[in-house]
Every structure is written in C-alpha cells, then in structure tokens.
Amino acid sequence: MKHVSFLFILLLSNILIGQEFHTEYHYPTNAGESILIQNSYPKGGLDYTDAYGKTYAYFVFWTQVTNKTSKPLQLSVDFPLETSSVNPTYFQLYVPEISMTLENIQKFDYGLDVSAYLNQQLGQKSDKVTHIAPGKTSMFYVVALSEERISGVARAGFQLEGKQLVYTINTQKTNSGTLQ
Incomplete structure (x- = not known):
C-alpha cells in the first residue's frame, strides 16, 4: 500500500507541476514569425488587509510574452482603476514593476510579496511598459484584488485583439494596453 500511495503522490505532483500554463496563444505575423502569450493558473485566493482594516481577496497570476519575431516589441500594460466585474464581484487589477x-x-504567490506590494500601490493606477528584444521573453505578474470572494475558480490572462491587449478574468474582458 505504501508503494501505491507513493506512486499516486508522485504521479499527481508531476501532473500539477506540468500544468504551468492555463492558456497559450500563438499570434502569427505577416512575415511568418510569431508572438507567444502564456498565462498561468492563479495562486493566492487569500486575504489581504489594508492599513485601515479593510479585507480583500486576491489572486496572483503571471504572463509570459515571447517575441519570436525579428523586430523588438513594446509591451504596454495599462489597467484602469475600476476594472473587471465578474458578477457580482469587481476586481482591481495591478501589474507590479518587479519581473x-x-x-x-513553485513559490507561494509565485514569489511575489503581495502585502508589501499592495501596501504601496493599493488604489493607484497600475501600468507597465517593457521592450522585448527579438527571441527574448518578458514575464510579469498580475494581481487581481476584490472586496468580495468569487464563487468557483479564478482564471485570467492576456490575449491580443489586433495590437490591443485584452485581459480576461473569468468571462469579463478589459482593454489593458498594447503589444506592437
């Protein structure tokens, strides 16, 4: 029985470790090259309490953008203050400058110190601009913060619609920047 339990745990850990990406999108260019966007599963789902004692629920996601083109890309993420509504839950979205x-x-909250970040940024507009050289990758965090817990699971990620970046959290889409 010990061996069966060990094999089950080993198999389960390999399955979970192998599931790094929730979504993966390939966007071909006119030159036959491509851009790859990979979005993670969430971590977190815990509480964050601000300096005034107000409690929020949060999730941490990450996105990886790979430039498989021969030209540099500019990634601009610009989240509005009031963002997505997953009925009846509203989310504020943040993109930390830290990569x-x-x-x-494999780390807790993907290694992001959520409390330290939100202590500095809560209620402020969140944006990020980065350049991705040909053949290079940029990885960054997204923190989704809500005054209410959502029922069910949280899934989120970036997609391209033309040159517009769209961030979807569960089924709610938010225009969130550009990739050009």
Whole structure:
C-alpha cells in the first residue's frame, strides 16, 4: 500500500507541476514569425488587509510574452482603476514593476510579496511598459484584488485583439494596453 500511495503522490505532483500554463496563444505575423502569450493558473485566493482594516481577496497570476519575431516589441500594460466585474464581484487589477522569473513558479504567490506590494500601490493606477528584444521573453505578474470572494475558480490572462491587449478574468474582458 505504501508503494501505491507513493506512486499516486508522485504521479499527481508531476501532473500539477506540468500544468504551468492555463492558456497559450500563438499570434502569427505577416512575415511568418510569431508572438507567444502564456498565462498561468492563479495562486493566492487569500486575504489581504489594508492599513485601515479593510479585507480583500486576491489572486496572483503571471504572463509570459515571447517575441519570436525579428523586430523588438513594446509591451504596454495599462489597467484602469475600476476594472473587471465578474458578477457580482469587481476586481482591481495591478501589474507590479518587479519581473516574474522561472525560479518563482513553485513559490507561494509565485514569489511575489503581495502585502508589501499592495501596501504601496493599493488604489493607484497600475501600468507597465517593457521592450522585448527579438527571441527574448518578458514575464510579469498580475494581481487581481476584490472586496468580495468569487464563487468557483479564478482564471485570467492576456490575449491580443489586433495590437490591443485584452485581459480576461473569468468571462469579463478589459482593454489593458498594447503589444506592437
């Protein structure tokens, strides 16, 4: 029985570790090259309490954009203050300036100190601009913050619609920047 339990746990851990991406999108260019956007599953789902004692629920996601073209790309993420509504829950979306790294994938909240970040940024507009050289990758965090818990699971990620970046959290889409 010990061996069966061990094999089950080993198999389950390999399945979970192998599920790094919730979604993966390939966008071909006119030159036959492509841009790859990969979005993670959430971590978190815990509480954050601000300096005034107000409690929020949060999730941490990360996105990886790979430039498989021969030209540099400019990634501009610009979240409005009031963002997505997943009925009846409203989310504020934040994009920390700190970069996500592969070493943080297995860490709690993907290695992001959510409390320290939100203590500085809560209620402020969140944006990020980065340049991605040909053949290079950019990884970054997204924090989804809500005054209410959602029922069910949280899924989120970026997609391209033309040059517009659209962030979808569950079924709600938010225009959130550009990739050009």
